Amino acid sequence: MEKKFTTRSPEETERIAADLAASLRAGAVLAMYGDLGAGKTCFIRGLATGLGATRSVHSPTFTLVNEYPGRLKLFHMDLYRIRDADEALDFGLDEYLHGEGICAIEWAERVESLLPAATIRVTLAHGTDENERSIAITTPDLNS
Ligand code: ADP
Numbered sequence: 001m002e003k004k005f006t007t008r009s010p011e012e013t014e015r016i017a018a019d020l021a022a023s024l025r026a027g028a029v030l031a032m033y034g035d036l037g038a039g040k041t042c043f044i045r046g047l048a049t050g051l052g053a054t055r056s057v058h059s060p061t062f063t064l065v066n067e068y069p070g071r072l073k074l075f076h077m078d079l080y081r082i083r084d085a086d087e088a089l090d091f092g093l094d095e096y097l098h099g100e101g102i103c104a105i106e107w108a109e110r111v112e113s114l115l116p117a118a119t120i121r122v123t124l125a126h127g128t129d130e131n132e133r134s135i136a137i138t139t140p141d142l143n144s
Pocket residue numbers: 007008009010011012013034035036037038039040041042043106130131132133
Protein backbone atom coordinates (compact mmCIF):
# COMPACT_ATOMS: atom_id res chain seq x y z
CA MET A 1 0.00 0.00 0.00
CA GLU A 2 1.33 3.45 -0.87
CA LYS A 3 0.32 6.71 0.79
CA LYS A 4 1.36 10.07 -0.63
CA PHE A 5 1.55 13.43 1.08
CA THR A 6 2.70 16.94 0.29
CA THR A 7 4.00 19.03 3.19
CA ARG A 8 4.84 22.73 3.40
CA SER A 9 6.87 22.89 6.62
CA PRO A 10 9.20 20.70 8.69
CA GLU A 11 6.49 20.55 11.37
CA GLU A 12 4.02 19.09 8.87
CA THR A 13 6.53 16.42 7.87
CA GLU A 14 7.13 15.59 11.53
CA ARG A 15 3.39 15.27 12.14
CA ILE A 16 2.98 12.72 9.33
CA ALA A 17 5.85 10.72 10.80
CA ALA A 18 4.38 10.92 14.31
CA ASP A 19 1.05 9.59 13.00
CA LEU A 20 2.87 6.71 11.32
CA ALA A 21 4.77 5.99 14.56
CA ALA A 22 1.49 5.25 16.33
CA SER A 23 0.91 2.28 14.02
CA LEU A 24 4.41 0.80 14.26
CA ARG A 25 5.01 -2.53 15.94
CA ALA A 26 8.19 -3.79 17.63
CA GLY A 27 10.84 -4.69 15.08
CA ALA A 28 9.59 -2.38 12.30
CA VAL A 29 12.21 -1.22 9.78
CA LEU A 30 11.85 2.05 7.88
CA ALA A 31 14.12 2.70 4.90
CA MET A 32 14.46 6.40 4.14
CA TYR A 33 15.26 7.64 0.62
CA GLY A 34 15.87 11.15 -0.67
CA ASP A 35 18.60 13.70 -1.41
CA LEU A 36 20.48 15.71 1.15
CA GLY A 37 18.01 18.15 2.71
CA ALA A 38 14.95 16.22 1.53
CA GLY A 39 13.82 15.81 5.15
CA LYS A 40 14.85 12.29 6.18
CA THR A 41 16.18 13.39 9.57
CA CYS A 42 13.16 15.67 10.03
CA PHE A 43 10.84 12.71 9.41
CA ILE A 44 12.75 10.57 11.92
CA ARG A 45 12.43 13.40 14.46
CA GLY A 46 8.67 13.05 14.05
CA LEU A 47 8.87 9.29 14.52
CA ALA A 48 10.76 9.83 17.78
CA THR A 49 8.11 12.26 19.00
CA GLY A 50 5.38 9.81 18.07
CA LEU A 51 7.16 7.03 19.96
CA GLY A 52 7.45 9.23 23.03
CA ALA A 53 11.22 9.59 22.87
CA THR A 54 12.65 11.72 25.62
CA ARG A 55 15.76 12.90 23.72
CA SER A 56 15.65 15.08 20.62
CA VAL A 57 16.86 13.76 17.28
CA HIS A 58 20.02 15.02 15.58
CA SER A 59 21.88 13.63 12.60
CA PRO A 60 24.27 10.89 13.68
CA THR A 61 27.08 12.40 11.60
CA PHE A 62 30.02 10.81 13.34
CA THR A 63 28.25 7.79 14.77
CA LEU A 64 26.35 5.32 12.61
CA VAL A 65 23.57 4.72 15.11
CA ASN A 66 21.74 6.90 17.62
CA GLU A 67 19.40 5.31 20.13
CA TYR A 68 16.21 6.94 21.44
CA PRO A 69 14.27 5.24 24.26
CA GLY A 70 10.47 5.58 24.09
CA ARG A 71 7.33 3.38 23.81
CA LEU A 72 9.54 1.33 21.50
CA LYS A 73 13.28 1.91 21.27
CA LEU A 74 14.16 3.86 18.11
CA PHE A 75 17.48 3.30 16.33
CA HIS A 76 18.34 6.11 13.93
CA MET A 77 21.01 5.16 11.40
CA ASP A 78 22.72 7.31 8.83
CA LEU A 79 24.62 5.15 6.35
CA TYR A 80 25.96 8.03 4.24
CA ARG A 81 29.51 6.97 5.08
CA ILE A 82 28.89 3.26 4.52
CA ARG A 83 29.95 1.90 1.15
CA ASP A 84 28.04 -1.34 0.91
CA ALA A 85 26.16 -4.09 2.73
CA ASP A 86 29.38 -5.83 3.86
CA GLU A 87 30.54 -2.74 5.68
CA ALA A 88 27.12 -2.45 7.34
CA LEU A 89 27.29 -6.07 8.49
CA ASP A 90 30.67 -5.28 10.06
CA PHE A 91 29.04 -2.82 12.45
CA GLY A 92 26.19 -5.21 13.24
CA LEU A 93 23.33 -3.72 11.20
CA ASP A 94 21.76 -7.17 10.92
CA GLU A 95 21.19 -7.42 14.66
CA TYR A 96 19.41 -4.07 14.66
CA LEU A 97 17.28 -5.03 11.65
CA HIS A 98 16.09 -8.22 13.31
CA GLY A 99 15.82 -6.86 16.85
CA GLU A 100 12.84 -5.56 18.81
CA GLY A 101 13.46 -1.87 18.29
CA ILE A 102 12.32 0.37 15.44
CA CYS A 103 15.05 1.03 12.84
CA ALA A 104 14.92 4.20 10.73
CA ILE A 105 17.71 4.17 8.15
CA GLU A 106 18.93 7.12 6.11
CA TRP A 107 20.70 6.23 2.84
CA ALA A 108 19.06 2.80 2.99
CA GLU A 109 19.91 2.19 -0.69
CA ARG A 110 23.41 1.31 0.50
CA VAL A 111 22.06 -1.80 2.24
CA GLU A 112 19.07 -2.68 0.07
CA SER A 113 19.98 -6.40 0.00
CA LEU A 114 19.85 -6.60 3.82
CA LEU A 115 16.41 -5.05 4.29
CA PRO A 116 13.70 -7.39 5.62
CA ALA A 117 10.66 -8.12 3.43
CA ALA A 118 8.42 -6.12 5.77
CA THR A 119 10.50 -2.92 5.39
CA ILE A 120 8.44 0.27 5.13
CA ARG A 121 9.90 2.55 2.47
CA VAL A 122 9.70 6.32 2.90
CA THR A 123 10.74 8.47 -0.06
CA LEU A 124 11.08 12.23 0.35
CA ALA A 125 11.66 14.73 -2.45
CA HIS A 126 11.92 18.49 -2.79
CA GLY A 127 8.85 20.16 -4.22
CA THR A 128 8.41 23.25 -6.33
CA ASP A 129 9.21 25.76 -3.59
CA GLU A 130 11.75 25.80 -0.77
CA ASN A 131 9.50 24.37 1.93
CA GLU A 132 7.51 21.91 -0.13
CA ARG A 133 8.24 18.18 0.11
CA SER A 134 6.53 15.13 -1.30
CA ILE A 135 6.46 12.05 0.89
CA ALA A 136 5.57 8.54 -0.30
CA ILE A 137 5.17 5.80 2.30
CA THR A 138 5.05 2.25 0.96
CA THR A 139 4.03 -0.60 3.22
CA PRO A 140 4.47 -4.05 1.68
CA ASP A 141 1.45 -6.31 1.46
CA LEU A 142 3.07 -9.57 2.52
CA ASN A 143 -0.05 -11.63 1.98
CA SER A 144 -0.33 -11.11 -1.76
P1 ADP B 1 18.03 15.01 5.24
O1 ADP B 1 18.15 14.22 6.50
O2 ADP B 1 17.16 14.34 4.21
O3 ADP B 1 19.35 15.41 4.67
P2 ADP B 1 17.03 17.09 6.98
O4 ADP B 1 15.79 16.56 7.61
O5 ADP B 1 18.28 17.08 7.79
O6 ADP B 1 17.25 16.35 5.58
O7 ADP B 1 16.81 18.58 6.50
C1 ADP B 1 15.65 19.04 5.87
C2 ADP B 1 15.75 20.54 5.81
O8 ADP B 1 14.69 21.07 5.03
C3 ADP B 1 15.64 21.17 7.19
O9 ADP B 1 16.49 22.29 7.24
C4 ADP B 1 14.18 21.60 7.25
O10 ADP B 1 13.97 22.70 8.10
C5 ADP B 1 13.93 21.98 5.81
N1 ADP B 1 12.53 21.86 5.37
C6 ADP B 1 11.82 22.83 4.77
N2 ADP B 1 10.59 22.44 4.47
C7 ADP B 1 10.48 21.15 4.89
C8 ADP B 1 9.41 20.19 4.85
N3 ADP B 1 8.21 20.45 4.28
N4 ADP B 1 9.66 18.96 5.37
C9 ADP B 1 10.87 18.69 5.91
N5 ADP B 1 11.91 19.53 5.98
C10 ADP B 1 11.72 20.77 5.47
